[in-house]
Amino acid sequence: MSNIVIVNTNPYEGQKPGTSGLRKKVKVFLQENYTENFIQSILDANKNAIVGSTLVVGGDGRYLVKEVVDKIIKISAGNGVARLLIGQSGILSTPAVSHIIRKYKTLGGIVLTASHNPGGINNDFGIKFNCNNGGPAPDGTTNEIYKLTTAIKQYKIVPDIKCDIETIGVQRFKVADNEFVVEIIDPVKDYVDYMKEIFDFPKIKSLLQGSEQRKPFKILIDSMSGVTGPYVRRIFVQELCAGGDSVRRAEPLPDFGGAHPDPNLTYAADLVAAVQHGDYDFGAAFDGDGDRNMIIGRGAFFVTPSDSLAVLGSQLQHIPYFQRTGVRGFARSMPTAAAVDRVARDLGHEMFQVPTGWKYFGNLMDAGRLSLCGEESFGTGSDHVREKDGVWAALAWLSVLAASGLSVDQLLRNHWQKYGRNYFTRYDYEECPSDPCNEMMQELEKKITEAGFIGSKHTSGDKTYVVAEADNFSYMDPVDRSVAMKQGLRIVFEDGSRIVYRLSGTGSSGATVRLYIDSYEDKDVLGDAQLMLRPLIQLALELAQLPRYTGRDAPTVIT
Secondary structure, three states, X not given: OEOOEEEEOOOOOXXXXXXXXXXXXXXXXXXXXXXXXXXXXXXHHOHHHHOOOEEEEEXXXXXXXXXXXXXXXXXXXXXXXXXXXXXXXXXXXXXXXXXXXXXXXXXXXXXXXXXXXXXXXXXXXXXXXXOOOOOEOOHHHHHHHHHHHOOOOEEEEOOOOOOOOOOOEEEEEEEOOEEEEEEEEOOOHHHHHHHHHHOOHHHHHHHHHXXXXXXXXXXXXXXXOOOOHHHHHHHHHHHOOOOHHHEXXXXXXXXXXXXXXXXXXXXXXXXXXXXXXXXXXXXXXXXXXXXEEEEEEHHHEXXXXXXXXXXXXXXXXXXHHHHHHOOOEEEEEOOOOOHHHHHHHXXXXXXXXXXXXXXXXXXXXXXXXXXXXXXXXXXXXXXXXXXXXXXXHHHHHHHHHHHHOOOHHHHXXXXXXXXXXXXXXXXXXXXXXXXXXXXXXXXXXXXXXXXXXXXXXXXXXXXXXXXEEXXXXXXXXXXXXXXXXXXXXXXXXXXXXXXXXEEOOOOXXXXXXXXXXXXXXXXXXXXXHHHHHHHHHHHHHHHHOHHHHHOOOOOOEEO
């Protein structure tokens, strides 16, 4: 029998979860009791429900995951948790965690990831809690966790439990007269079984293999050395019989092979080049924990996340899951271009605009009002789980391509001809000095909320923009009436064009300034986005004096 040990500790400042968990440098998590304090606070935030509960535990394979899984096992045992479901080797994609929580009706799950942030001893680590609906903890829960971290005095642990997380099976322990069970599960099986229920795998398989009427449809899937590698091999190679050369970087690595596991044109440039110069009809990349995706077509034709969401929204009838459930509302994060809004209006579906952060979609899904949602930050998902889901998005695209018989670019061009096009770009200025960036946002908010700003005219290049609306975006949840304030500065012009400025909450050090530019064209739909948006980009930089405050002449990433 193992005994519970109570360890005295002191609070650390700054253990406030961001939009999706606590993300810091690895070396911060390595401080004495830092990680233990946060795990204990997660368990304490669940109050009495934690005793006798089941939790799901897994992560994206980055540096420190296995060590923190071990701490979670020992601290869970010390706090009366009855059972842990842990992915073999500590591996579980974020959408898989969400599905497993929902399938087995657990109290929640602890996800070890810093998502698309770099991994390795000198980079980032993260811990987040997902609730019993499978979604990221809402603001009320994360605020409670943070409050507990500021006053923690002790944590409870069973230090002598030794658990083998490399072998699938059940391990039982006796802790203070109670049984404590750790079940190591196949990280891939439940998720793959679910995808086979959602999609018509034989139809996708016949697309990939070709027929007398159609040559094989060639794909290249890039896991970016993140958690999706085993899922991608099982689904695309074993189930759908794409060749082994159709997947790349499919082995999860603690440092993601030294790369930045963020699926965009900058960090997934390898995939873009391979598809551009190779014989491929479709390419997809996924981030470190498997919730983000980038989709490209033949010749590396880039599908913006905003367009991806809109195209899928117009084609959901081709996916068996939606044939069964019907299609309810659509939603997007506020900075995401409004392309899907037009599809919702055309199809008669409710449309929601929410703050950045996947947790804001969960209430709408649980209330039965939302089927499909997405963010411009390469997140797409549906109500099948309560997280965005990269592999799901790729399978959804392949389903639509199989049903339509069109190529990726043909599908997009047809969509634009029908609905018009939202030209969109995002500029990221990463790891900027925090104080000047905060000052920039304060000064800009003063400027755009002054009397007289609405109605003002701004000329840039050969265009003149008239301000129709300007604010710091706030959101009232239509389900529980909770309010999220100060979610990003918006300037909306009379022609529907928008400029949005945000300071991001997902980095681990410094400030990331994100600038979003969105302009709608109903006829001129085949232009180059950067050229079409140049006047609006110039205006956005001047209004915020962004180069002066960030000290940067150019963004780190352009999407």
